[in-house]
Amino acid sequence: LRPELARYDTEISRLTAELEALKEDRAGIQDFYDECSSIISPVRRLPPEILTQIFTQHDLACAVDPDETTAFCKLARGPLLDLSQVCARWHDIVMGTPSLWENAELESTLWDTSEETTVKMMTTLRDVLERGGKSPLFIDIRTGASPLHPPALQLLAEHSERWEWMSVSGFFLDLDGFSAAKGRLSRLTSIVLYGEFSSESISIFENAPRL
Template identity: 25%
Template sequence: MTSPFASRLRTNYCPRDEELAQIKALLSEPCQRLKHLDDEIAVLQKALDKLSEERNALSAYVKAHEALMSPIRRLPLDILEHIFVACLPTHRNCVMSAKEAPVILGRICSSWRNISLRTPRLWCRLHIVEPPPPESSNSLTASSRRLLQLEAKVTQRLQRLEVANTWLRRSGQCPLSISLESNPDPRISPLLPALRFPPRSRTSS
């Protein structure tokens, strides 16, 4: 669009009174057109939102039914258990991480969770890492920092111990392989003796 004020645009030029009236008249039609376009866009956006909502509903419907035809649903339970066990690390014991098997297997769907929980072989190997004490603020005294670190470490240790004992219960009667990584703290009792092993399980550390 051309304008008689093209040379004045994006400058600090101050229009005279007669030019102000000319600018207002010049903008009358473009402002009306702009409003008309905004109204059209709003109508089209509303229609687009409705179509998007319908598409999302149809997509969810299709995906839910396609999932029923997934080949993995047709696998026998014992084959699926073998696949789960094959997902475990081979060069070390399993760690208590939601990013690795066996924990991640139970987060895919409720069916996989049920299968993983009733497959003891998934839970018979465990590597326990005792968390280090958190850093404390320099504004605290040395004794206060030591006390806070000790309290935090005890709390983290109890949480880790609870998870480890839950893990061991899921191992059933399978022989166990357990490894422990820790920085011994004479103020805290060792973690390994506090573990509750299932009856008749064999342990190695």
């Protein structure tokens, strides 16, 4: 029986050492958590203006990251939503800073699915536009094998007085949904069109004094 007891003793010693190592690791993580949660943590003393600049740079960095560039992530401003979940203060800054929500990126593939998905996409687009308040709006539209959902264009047209920059590219390029924007483009300074457009569609941009 001695060999058997010795085997148990060895295993107990191993498990005890492993448990102590786990306790030590946990203590280190707890210390880091306490430091981050502390009211005197340096990050908590940063003014909203600095945090806004940091959030903007984070959003820009994620825009060129292949893992962060799904069509829905672009539309919903995924990186900003991630930041808003860190803590209540960050949530308030992200959701309450219109300049963070100046970009609207739309791909027709998002609407080329079920009705339920279409409703979700429209709600997401509406949220992004509302969070942008009256700040300038930079729009990037890309169409693939199908045209962009007309109500999405109409929703964008409701905010046409905010449009400052726009790019539209793809195969199915129907801008009729933008008709309500005609004569309401006082801020538009640049527009890039890739594809074939009817003269009637382009006439929407005739009265844009800053172009």
